[in-house]
Amino acid sequence: MPAIPAARTCEPGPLQRRYRDVRALSEALAAPLSDADATVQSMEDASPAKWHLAHISWFFETFILRDHVPGYSLYDERFPFLFNSYYEAEGARHTRARRGMVTRPTLGEVLAYRAHVDVAMMDALPDLPEDVRALAELGCHHEEQHQELMLTDMLHLFAQNPVEPTIWPGERKVPVDLPGQIGWIEHGGGQVEIGHDGTGFAFDCEGPRHTELLHPHAIADRTITNSEWAAFIADGGYRDPRHWLSDGWAWVQANGIDAPLYWERRDDVWTRFGLDGRRPIDPAAPVTHVSFFEADAYASWAGCRLPTEFEWEHAASAHDASGGNQLDRAGPVEPRPARGGPAFFGDVWEWTGSAYRPYPGFQPAEGAVGEYNGKFMSGQFVLKGGSCATPRGHARACYRNFFYPHQRWQFTGVRLAKDI
Amino acid sequence: MPAIPAARTCEPGPLQRRYRDVRALSEALAAPLSDADATVQSMEDASPAKWHLAHISWFFETFILRDHVPGYSLYDERFPFLFNSYYEAEGARHTRARRGMVTRPTLGEVLAYRAHVDVAMMDALPDLPEDVRALAELGCHHEEQHQELMLTDMLHLFAQNPVEPTIWPGERKVPVDLPGQIGWIEHGGGQVEIGHDGTGFAFDCEGPRHTELLHPHAIADRTITNSEWAAFIADGGYRDPRHWLSDGWAWVQANGIDAPLYWERRDDVWTRFGLDGRRPIDPAAPVTHVSFFEADAYASWAGCRLPTEFEWEHAASAHDASGGNQLDRAGPVEPRPARGGPAFFGDVWEWTGSAYRPYPGFQPAEGAVGEYNGKFMSGQFVLKGGSCATPRGHARACYRNFFYPHQRWQFTGVRLAKDI
Amino acid sequence: MPAIPAARTCEPGPLQRRYRDVRALSEALAAPLSDADATVQSMEDASPAKWHLAHISWFFETFILRDHVPGYSLYDERFPFLFNSYYEAEGARHTRARRGMVTRPTLGEVLAYRAHVDVAMMDALPDLPEDVRALAELGCHHEEQHQELMLTDMLHLFAQNPVEPTIWPGERKVPVDLPGQIGWIEHGGGQVEIGHDGTGFAFDCEGPRHTELLHPHAIADRTITNSEWAAFIADGGYRDPRHWLSDGWAWVQANGIDAPLYWERRDDVWTRFGLDGRRPIDPAAPVTHVSFFEADAYASWAGCRLPTEFEWEHAASAHDASGGNQLDRAGPVEPRPARGGPAFFGDVWEWTGSAYRPYPGFQPAEGAVGEYNGKFMSGQFVLKGGSCATPRGHARACYRNFFYPHQRWQFTGVRLAKDI
Amino acid sequence: MPAIPAARTCEPGPLQRRYRDVRALSEALAAPLSDADATVQSMEDASPAKWHLAHISWFFETFILRDHVPGYSLYDERFPFLFNSYYEAEGARHTRARRGMVTRPTLGEVLAYRAHVDVAMMDALPDLPEDVRALAELGCHHEEQHQELMLTDMLHLFAQNPVEPTIWPGERKVPVDLPGQIGWIEHGGGQVEIGHDGTGFAFDCEGPRHTELLHPHAIADRTITNSEWAAFIADGGYRDPRHWLSDGWAWVQANGIDAPLYWERRDDVWTRFGLDGRRPIDPAAPVTHVSFFEADAYASWAGCRLPTEFEWEHAASAHDASGGNQLDRAGPVEPRPARGGPAFFGDVWEWTGSAYRPYPGFQPAEGAVGEYNGKFMSGQFVLKGGSCATPRGHARACYRNFFYPHQRWQFTGVRLAKDI
DSSP states (O other), rough: OOOOOSSSSSOOOHHHHHHHHHHHHHHHTTTTTTTTTTTTOOOOOOOOOOHHHHHHHHIIIIIIHHHHHOOOOOSOOOHHHHHHSSSSGGOOOOOOOGGGGGGOSSSHHHHHHHHHHHHHHHHHHGGOOOHHHHHHHHHHHHHHHHHHHHHHHHHHHHTTTTTOOOSSOOOOOOOOOOOSOEEEEEEEEEEEEESOOOOOOGGGGGGGGGGEOOEEEEEEEEEOOOOHHHHHHHHGGGGOOSSSSSHHHHHHHTTTTOOSEEEEEEEEEEEEEEEEEEEEEESBBBBBBBOHHHHHHHHHHOBBBOHHHHHHHHTTTTTTTTTTTOOSSSSSOOOOOOSSSSSSOOOEEEEEEOOOOOOOOOOOOOSSGGGGGGGGGGOOEEEOOOOTBBBTOOTTTTOOOEOTTTTTTOEOOOEEEEEE | OOOOOOSSSSOOOOHHHHHHHHHHHHHHHTTTTOOTTTTTOOOOTOOHHHHHHHHHHHHHHHIIIISSSTOOOOOOOHHHHHOOOOOGGGGGOOOOOOOOEEEEOOOHHHHHHHHHHOOOOOOOGGGOOOOHHHHHHHHHHHHHHHHHHHHHHHHHHHHHHHTTOSOOOOOOOOOOOOSSSSSSSOOEEEEEEEOOSSSOOGGGGGSSSSSEESOOOOOOSOBBHHHHHHHHHTTTGGGOOOGOOOHHHHHHHTTTTOTTTTTETTTTEEEEETEEEEOOTTTTTTTSSSSHHHHHOOOOTTTTOOHHHHHHHHTTTTTTTTTTTBBBSOOOOOOOOSSSSOOSSSSSSEEEEOOEEEOOOOOOOOSSSGGGGGGGGOOOOOEOOOOSSTTTSOOTTTTTTTOOOOSHHHHHOOOOOEEO | OOOOOOOSSOOHHHHHHHHHHHHHHHHHHHOOOOTTTOOOOOOOOOOOOOHHHHEEEEHIIIIIIIIIIITTOOTTTTTTHOOSSOOGGGGOOOOOOGGGGGOOOOHHHHHHHHHHHHHHHHHHHOOHHHHHHHHHHHHHOOOOHHHHHHHHHHHHHTTTTOOOOOSOOOEEEEEEEOEEEEEOOEEEEEEEEEEEOSSSSOOGGGGGGEEEEEEEEEEEEEOOOOHHHHHHHHGGGGGGGGGSHHHHHHHHHHHHOOOOOTTTTTEEEEEEETEEEEEEEEEEEESOOOHHHHHHHHHHTTOBBBBOOHHHHHHHTTTTTOOSSBSSSSSSOOOOOOOOSSSSSSSSSSEEEEOOOOOOOOOOOOSSSSSSSSGGGGSEEEEOOOTTSBTTTTTOOTOOEOOTTTTSOEEEOOOOEEEE | OOOOOOOOOSSOHHHHHHHHHHHHHHHHHTTTTOTTTOOOOSSOOOOOOOHHHHHHHHHIIIIIIIHHTOOOOOTTHHHHHHHHHHHHHGGGOGGGGGGGGOOOSSSHHHHHHHHHHHHHHHGOOOOOOHHHHHHHHHHHHHHHHHHHHHHHHHHHHHHTTTTTTOSOOOOOOOOOOOOOOOOOEEOOOEEESSSOSSSSSOOGGGSSOOOEOOOOEEEEEEEHHHHHHHHHHHHTTTGGGSSSOHHHHHHHHHOOOOSSSEEEEEEEEEEEETTTTTEETTTTSBBOOHHHHHHHHHHHHHOOOOHHHHHHHHHHHHHTTOOOOBBOOSSSSOEEEEEEEEOSSSSSSEEEEEEOOOOOOOOOSSGGGGEEEEEEEOOOEEEOOOOSSBBTOOTTTTOOOOETTTSSSEEEEOEEEEEE
């Protein structure tokens, strides 16, 4: 991992420190990867780690160094074509489905590209005008998003390998008591404020802050555990169409789905594959790697429903968004059994019943950066809370994550709600 | 077309008359079809007219005659397998994608099946208990839905035929002046009541009635016309990714979309195919056969957005749901130029920006009939208003139609809205 | 069925009689079909009966009436686009995979087209020059080919229908003793003459006549029976990859093949679907509806191989090509138990081990008709002999039928051979 | 690259030297590859270089060390599952299409596996009985086949990368005069001996030696050049269906084929991509990377045909199979302009018009090794001669290479023939 040099001043400023720390974590996550591990693409939804490492550098190079630093010249004229993700306004780009064909530049060459961008960024940061510093801050949050994707994409790749490699050896788990019955946090309904209140960073889709009307409901004080999920399986949950949305049932049938992703039944025990290899599931830990379709079917089976994103956000806003099991350093992340009272952040992203659509008054930002979130507002559902793979500090109550209802390679889980 | 016999009493009751009229319209719609026209399936989304005619009879036979009329025996033991649509609780059924393989029973045999069911239904209706009469009413509304589908599926089938048959010769159109500028109906925001208020029939998904909070907005007093759409095309609307949702742009690229369905440029004139053959588009008439993706892109291009289903419902609730250009009899239905003031019903189903999801407190009905609407609540968008192919009387302000965002073989159009 | 009028002379000449008889049989085969039966396309390999009926008329209309009869004008300008099969030189044509979308013209309209062509042909035939009469003869053989395809395509269509319609009620079968052991016809090798010797009609691919060198071998005196095939199944023949070509094994796996097409195990009995409905297999009759892959696997399992097309032709040339179970009239054709000595014609087309490639000196005919056979000379295998669905008189020892190795909706069967 | 240790005796025997040399060349070919280059799979037809390197070691480990060397234990129990190619009798194996997912073991670990096998093989070779030594010889030829595949698969992979990496920098080419007109080698027909005569090694499919009957013909004394191919393109060869087999035309249309693989028109010049990067085509060199369909279309356009495998073998049998442009060492292989008289070996594999089918009397070897060639005998065509990527010494006149008619990522070219 290339060291990021200090800038001209002896003491880096807060944005420099922030930049340096974010960049360092990305490289720490990639540290155990071989050149091939970092290059292969395991499915179209996922990207190679090398691509993530390069793409986020391209983001800084393009929107800050190229656009706002006089005299900067591109590190490699071919990289924008290779490492643009989906910014139409930035011109032609390599097909997403073919990202795994790019064996050159190598992982080493991409790390050198990162180092080059880092030097230029650390040098430029102190003098950038405020609006460009805001872009740099956006770039750091953008990189944090890709850190989580790197972890989930790595996991998916290793899961395709019949030898099931162990990337980070995990610690021996100490058995923990199952959590007690779900407690219900009730709300009598009424108008609440939703969305980013303007303090600190947020993505465009989290605003404008506005009023929403809640209806009377109760929301669970914890998420569903692996042992509860195993009971759903044992009760035939995956074989009874009455629990399932029509699209979900078609997905179950077409793909032979009968358990969460990475679960396998071996010697009459449910196991899961993780970045620490294959192990028995932890009955007390939150279930993860379930799709919206599965989450919705579970809720239906349990006589409940999923919370709306507004119910969730209102309930969570009293809790500490930086607490819980989130990503602090490179290692074998995994949801862990809960301790203590109600928790809304960490472990798993929680599917809500809300389709990902714009808030009243939403306007995408101008220019290429404005393609950021608005154009994905069809067909996806909102997830809230943050997971064990979310860099600590990245999540907040108003954060809106979103995925398609069949996707489940992220650390996704389930919290129940019900009308009262 | 088999005559539906009067029941024992000289004077049929209102439900008997309702049943008789609905059934007669279905057969009138199918009257110009050959046996083959009624049998072929043009795509998986569409069904053969013969299947529609049989399926709706199966609905009455199954949920009323079989379940509630002692001594009734099935007309043909093989028909439930053939003509169940998607009711999982009713057992195995023929694959949707293979409906067009069923050349036997013939159209004539299906009409005989209808006649048999009609005799039994007319006989049974007077004596049915109230809850079963409600099922019969549901069956009539269900059949009206299939009447609209029959028209749109027929149109799609004939559009696949290189000879472009004319099913119903249309009248010569008298040119009409283009409508004036869009007028905007403003609303200052606040709580409104949404959903079915319990008066008259409604599908389960239209309730429960509940409060929604509107934000300040304006909604257009008419839909977008063909001439306005042609301007969108001429301005490169289909070639500029900035207007499009990401999924929509992928759909445009993958399918080479460059105009509404059934439009073709011939001798420098935009034409459309309809049940009266191929003709030039009518510049003053509402554009139709556009997908949600196209509707959303148009709105973006126009600097507006689509209305939410709640904005639409509130604005429309002051208008007559049985007015406008809706289906009264068999013939070459088509959107027509508007006359007079604001209209919210007829001509085209209007895409809203609302994903089709359950209302607060929604509970599917028990039993097989309960599969009716709830299980489709993922991935689809709500449409409001009713079209030229909607049987008059079927629509209401709280009606929630729904389709996937790429679908456009229904009579679907666009009304703009904007934040104020 | 429209009567074909006699031409000007009281006594039709031989070619007129030939034409009339061929045309009448096609219509007799279609007689039990509904308009929908004749219109639906059950898979891309098959065509609707209506299309067959029209296409073969288009062949006469195009290559004889249009090209050689002054003053003839096309019956319908749209038909060449609809009913050209694959003659690139004849211009654009409707996509093969979409033939089933053409509900109009109706079956009745196509029969009227046939009648129109028949009048013009019967009128023109007596005065045509010799080379054009040869084209008419070609057209008759072409129509005979389509008669067989009509039968096999009808069977395939009805087999897709869950109600399994019976098109022609069959007679009750009288059980017949199983045939005895296979007898072997030995040949010591040496040069033999192969291909059409110039007497009577042949397709271009059957020549030029030339010398081939046979190696010492023995060829079976009959084909494999259903009971022998059932033994192959019972021995696990479909589950053991050692018997199969690699492409064949992939086809078995991908399609879940475990028996001949149309076979189903019901109540512990093997049944097959035919034009007379579903019935138990006849143990003594030749097996049919097996692919080349299956035929080759059976031969491998039996310790033998398939004959080459040259071995077959040489052995068969001493036998009467117009004998055996071939098509004489409309009805439920099916392979029947053999009687008497060695038979090489009728019942089933026999897969050979020879790829369908040109003979030494082969030259396609000039012009569009020259597209007839030569362009199919890759990827297919030669079949010999003629089936129960081959119009009697159509087959000859030098006839080369050809299909892809996975296809099995024709009446295809197996004769063994071995090296000696 | 691990050194292969000498065995116990000071002087390695001929088979040891043969083994050592073959193994060394494989590793030299892989030397410029990064771990990722060696791991990614560019299409299902191709395999990663790492897989090739491991698979061929698995072959020696399985069929020699495991089966015939007492006390040998498998290097890694997981490798047989990963590195078996298609030997059904050897049990379950990793799906071919997913070979690129195996990032672990790394390239380095596979090289260690090779070294381990090499030590055991060098040790065992002197004492093996004759039939096992024959297996070792088979293994060497098998490895040579994979050497050629490694080169063509590497080329295909790098061609997918938008940056078009250069693996081996090539030398500057000296322009060479175009070859003169094709000369024709005539043969009056008659019986000739075909197949392996028992001297030296051959694969099972090259025998038994037997008599074939040639018909009078002429065969070209050289292959078609790039400049001749450019004339075919310029004459619209790819746009005129008359030249093409039906399957070939469908392939051209479906894939937008308009030039050989790796050709691109840049600045009005035809260029090709090779292991030395993208360069202008060499007009005097043999055309390569054309499919059978293209070869056949070219021959048709030229008024000729492709030779049969027997015509080719007979003509070539007088020539030195170890001459010409074949593989001697690692480097940027490419067809080169011919010099001197007729040449039949090297530069390009030459498509014949012969389907790949068994010779009279062919019997696959017993056991797993017997799956070697026989099971591929459907759907493929024979190629003769050897290419610039064929290890010198591997080719012989009776060698039968085979590929599907659409495949063209091998170094495949065209020699014409004609009837006389």
